[in-house]
Amino acid sequence: MLSLILILIAAAFFTGVIVRVKSMASGRKGPGILQPLFDVFRLFKKGVVYSETTSFVFQIAPTIYFSSVVMAMLVVPFGQSKGILSFDGDFIFFAYILALGKFFSIISAMDTGSSFEGMGASREALYSMFAEPAFFILMGSLALLTGHTNFQEMFSALHIGSYISYALAILGTFVLMMIAMVENSRMPIDDPKTHLELTMVHEVMILDNSGFDLGLILTAGYLKFAIYGALVVNLFIGVFPLQYSIPMFFVIQFVLASGVGFIESFMARFRMSHNAQFIFVLTSVSLLIFFGALLILGKFV
Amino acid sequence: MSLINAFVAVPVLAILLIPFLKVKGKGIVLFASIVVNALISGFLGLQTLGGQFLEFSFPGSLVTGPVNLRIDALSGWFILIINFIFITGSFYGLFYMKAYQKQKNNLTLHSIVFILLHTALISLCAVQNSLVFLVTWEIMALSAFIAVIFEHGKMATLRAGMNYLIHSHVSILFLMFGFIWVALKTGSYDFNSITTYTSQNSGATGLVLFLCFFIGFGIKAGFVPFHTWLPYAHPAAPAHVSGVMSGVMIKIGIFGIFRMITLIKTDYYTVGLVIITFSVISGLYGVMLAIMQHNLKKLLAYHSIENIGIIGMGIGIGCIGLGTGNYLLASLGFAGGLLHTLNHSLFKSLLFFTAGNVYQATHTVHIDHLGGLIKKMPQTALLFLIAAIAISGIPPFNGFISEFIIYSGFYYWMQGSLIGPLMTIIFSVLALVLIGGLALLCFTKAFGIVFLGNPRQKFDHEVKEVSFSQLLPLYLIAFLIVFIGVFPQIFMNALSQPVHLLAGLPTISDMPFPEKTTELLQPVTWGIWMFILISLAVLGFRKLVTQNRKASVEPTWGCGYIAPTAKLQYTAGSFVRPYSKLFRPFLLSHKTQKEVEGIFPSGGSYETHSYDRIEKYLVDSLIAVYKSLLGRFLFLQNGKLQFYILYGIIFIVSVICIPLFYDQIVLFIEFIKQI
Numbered sequence: 001m002l003s004l005i006l007i008l009i010a011a012a013f014f015t016g017v018i019v020r021v022k023s024m025a026s027g028r029k030g031p032g033i034l035q036p037l038f039d040v041f042r043l044f045k046k047g048v049v050y051s052e053t054t055s056f057v058f059q060i061a062p063t064i065y066f067s068s069v070v071m072a073m074l075v076v077p078f079g080q081s082k083g084i085l086s087f088d089g090d091f092i093f094f095a096y097i098l099a100l101g102k103f104f105s106i107i108s109a110m111d112t113g114s115s116f117e118g119m120g121a122s123r124e125a126l127y128s129m130f131a132e133p134a135f136f137i138l139m140g141s142l143a144l145l146t147g148h149t150n151f152q153e154m155f156s157a158l159h160i161g162s163y164i165s166y167a168l169a170i171l172g173t174f175v176l177m178m179i180a181m182v183e184n185s186r187m188p189i190d191d192p193k194t195h196l197e198l199t200m201v202h203e204v205m206i207l208d209n210s211g212f213d214l215g216l217i218l219t220a221g222y223l224k225f226a227i228y229g230a231l232v233v234n235l236f237i238g239v240f241p242l243q244y245s246i247p248m249f250f251v252i253q254f255v256l257a258s259g260v261g262f263i264e265s266f267m268a269r270f271r272m273s274h275n276a277q278f279i280f281v282l283t284s285v286s287l288l289i290f291f292g293a294l295l296i297l298g299k300f301v
Numbered sequence: 302m303s304l305i306n307a308f309v310a311v312p313v314l315a316i317l318l319i320p321f322l323k324v325k326g327k328g329i330v331l332f333a334s335i336v337v338n339a340l341i342s343g344f345l346g347l348q349t350l351g352g353q354f355l356e357f358s359f360p361g362s363l364v365t366g367p368v369n370l371r372i373d374a375l376s377g378w379f380i381l382i383i384n385f386i387f388i389t390g391s392f393y394g395l396f397y398m399k400a401y402q403k404q405k406n407n408l409t410l411h412s413i414v415f416i417l418l419h420t421a422l423i424s425l426c427a428v429q430n431s432l433v434f435l436v437t438w439e440i441m442a443l444s445a446f447i448a449v450i451f452e453h454g455k456m457a458t459l460r461a462g463m464n465y466l467i468h469s470h471v472s473i474l475f476l477m478f479g480f481i482w483v484a485l486k487t488g489s490y491d492f493n494s495i496t497t498y499t500s501q502n503s504g505a506t507g508l509v510l511f512l513c514f515f516i517g518f519g520i521k522a523g524f525v526p527f528h529t530w531l532p533y534a535h536p537a538a539p540a541h542v543s544g545v546m547s548g549v550m551i552k553i554g555i556f557g558i559f560r561m562i563t564l565i566k567t568d569y570y571t572v573g574l575v576i577i578t579f580s581v582i583s584g585l586y587g588v589m590l591a592i593m594q595h596n597l598k599k600l601l602a603y604h605s606i607e608n609i610g611i612i613g614m615g616i617g618i619g620c621i622g623l624g625t626g627n628y629l630l631a632s633l634g635f636a637g638g639l640l641h642t643l644n645h646s647l648f649k650s651l652l653f654f655t656a657g658n659v660y661q662a663t664h665t666v667h668i669d670h671l672g673g674l675i676k677k678m679p680q681t682a683l684l685f686l687i688a689a690i691a692i693s694g695i696p697p698f699n700g701f702i703s704e705f706i707i708y709s710g711f712y713y714w715m716q717g718s719l720i721g722p723l724m725t726i727i728f729s730v731l732a733l734v735l736i737g738g739l740a741l742l743c744f745t746k747a748f749g750i751v752f753l754g755n756p757r758q759k760f761d762h763e764v765k766e767v768s769f770s771q772l773l774p775l776y777l778i779a780f781l782i783v784f785i786g787v788f789p790q791i792f793m794n795a796l797s798q799p800v801h802l803l804a805g806l807p808t809i810s811d812m813p814f815p816e817k818t819t820e821l822l823q824p825v826t827w828g829i830w831m832f833i834l835i836s837l838a839v840l841g842f843r844k845l846v847t848q849n850r851k852a853s854v855e856p857t858w859g860c861g862y863i864a865p866t867a868k869l870q871y872t873a874g875s876f877v878r879p880y881s882k883l884f885r886p887f888l889l890s891h892k893t894q895k896e897v898e899g900i901f902p903s904g905g906s907y908e909t910h911s912y913d914r915i916e917k918y919l920v921d922s923l924i925a926v927y928k929s930l931l932g933r934f935l936f937l938q939n940g941k942l943q944f945y946i947l948y949g950i951i952f953i954v955s956v957i958c959i960p961l962f963y964d965q966i967v968l969f970i971e972f973i974k975q976i
Contacts, residue, residue, distance in 0.1 A: 047850040051857040053755055055675045057686075063843060067836040074831065085831065087824030092708045093696070096737075097832060100695045103741055107686075110749030110871070112857045113673070118749075118871025125745050126879050129738025136734045140712065140727060149712045197860050207858045212847050216839070276883055283731070290727055299720045 003078035011226035021261025048211030053113040061108030062213035068101030069220040077152035091139045109205035116197040120204035131182040134282035141290040155234040169235040180228035187264040229253045331412040339384035349377030368430045374798035376426040386548040389774035394541035396771035414444035429492035431480035442469040449538040461537035468530035475517030500566040507567025522554025525583040535602035540657020548650035570624030577617030581732040584610025588739040593911035597666040608645040618710040631804035633710035641703035651688040651778045668873040672757040678766045682752040689744040697829040699785035755867040
């Protein structure tokens, strides 16, 4: 329950912080931190335009996408306190329920019959496929290290070992953050502020969405960032009592958000054709974590 | 015993009756006979799932020795799966075959072999006498062959049929070798002698015997590299036959592997590793090639290979559990494998049936010629969508449940393993995740291109939804897909007997399995229910908020361009192009293109065909060698009648002479040996 509330609060600020950092880095004052939320509220109040090519798939897809992200949020724990739902293998459920959302967002893009949206859909499908192994191996390594197979027990058992486990946590942070970038289609994978349909991934898929549906999609995006942020936080706060861990949660989320903002301000997007290879590199980083776990356990004979 | 007699009598009567009936009557008799037989065998099968063990003995003949029918829980599980798919498949077939009403004789033959196929598949689950088993196996293979070549006027269909026939005889060769080996050593054709023989001979004997059976059954199941018949046979057959073949006939190979696990006593740790290796390769290779296919049914056929790989992973984990004496691991693996067998037969037959609907409506299964079918055939589209989500292993449907159990098996195996197994686990998990991701890519492509967007081609005939009665069996399957996804516990409980049998638990009362898996699956079910509730809530809220607003309908955003044609849409080829560029080393595709050039350009064209690399090197090159070898003897076949008579004379003379000169020949050999 605690994690749910914290994630919701973090989600409200996360994207706003990114936008603010970006505008400050480029010398502008920028909108308020809560501006993304206002955008969503405005969208919720608006009417909607449907493409004449679309079918019922296009109308239910944003709802399912949003619900899948909400469901994924419910299994994320916060330190010692469990998520709303916690069970052995919940990280498998987490990844697969997100995949359901992706499935629907891809077919809803194809429902419009637009070549741009087809292009975005094709890229999204490929990238998410490559990002998933990294997540599973990361979780597998943590499962190996701690002997548990659910989020909450893994994260709280992570800190009993040596300092090396913190080194692994840092590598894990990198992997999780990069997966978050892929999932949310941010810089170096995708440029959300690009103005050319040919170079978009996620943005081009939702070109035809409007009104309430677009609001749902944007909200799901904010939530996703906070969810991955919460997973990163969980790598570090396992044993701390709440009075330290809750401030730490917000500090880490803030650092991550401003990190994303800085990356987007000072980096260029990768070449589209090299993205897939780049994402697959994450898998090898997570294999590194796996070997680290083996090392700690002394399995290398 | 009387039930068994009835089980044999019903198909015989039906087969005798069918040639004398009108087309409509043939269909009704076919369906009725399958239902009656399904009820009989299903009744027996259900009893075994409740914990009974049925054994029937027949005196048999001089050649076969006593014939034993044993129906245990494992047979029961497969019998029930086969029955369900056959009932739905034959009902669907009644309507699908309407287009072929004029081919009366062809339909007679088709109905007969369909009944034979059903009877043979059910019998294979029960017969425990090697010789009778092989004969039944041959009946199944031949009847499936005739069912596949229903449209034998087409050359491609005939070739596919021949290809299948040859493959299934290679399979039978391995099985025969294994069975004869045991029969030679023990003098008995009963399956129990396999157990006695392998438990007496430790070491490599059991392992080699198992591998022999594994290859034999693996060809039928479609493990890579023995899969090369599958992608041809499935597209060539009529939709209900491909559904039944992919749904249950290839599962009889899986059944065979399971059966051998209960019979052969050997080092299951090694066996498990071997099976996992084959499965990982099958799973990845199947889905990698599936993505490249432009023919909807061929795409589905390659997905069968992928799913056989997933089932195999479950079996592999189970064997590892057996080998290490870890009952929980064994039951997780076998339960995952068995449940995925059921799941795959459900969603794959549903996919083939919906592909059949598409073919019926448009007369093509070429993905790039289709598009926008969701408007013309909304129900077929919805059914395809359900099956597509299920086959990608995504919740809330059944595919996720079995994959979840297999994942749990892998992660459970991880605890306390050493470095070697750990590497196997991590790469298998990597493969399983990639398979899931690639399946998602493949089915978003298939569904997106076939059903969504605008039609890519104008058809001369009207494209319309098939009749409701034809959709009825499809809804039944879809219901079961959703039901397993939402209430998996019921099916896990039904699985407890077969898993007990496989995991070799000492007594029936010792049951760690159901509690553990309910413990494992209960929260997953909660998650699925919660997800459905959340979706419904959001949908309701959306309805509430937007009901008073007017939604306007406009053309798709075209980036300012206002006259897009349907040809501008993304095609299947372009959707998977980034993928095919990355995976080029593993794939093989032929490209023919004509560039648009000149000041007054004429038409350009671009065409790609994907081919199977393993098939090229393993099958085609072998055939080429074989052909060139046999080509040297071509002079014998010179078309002159005198020569052929001469060959006949030589043959007869040698047949007569060899026994006459037998002693001299032996003497001569002895003489040579002395030298």
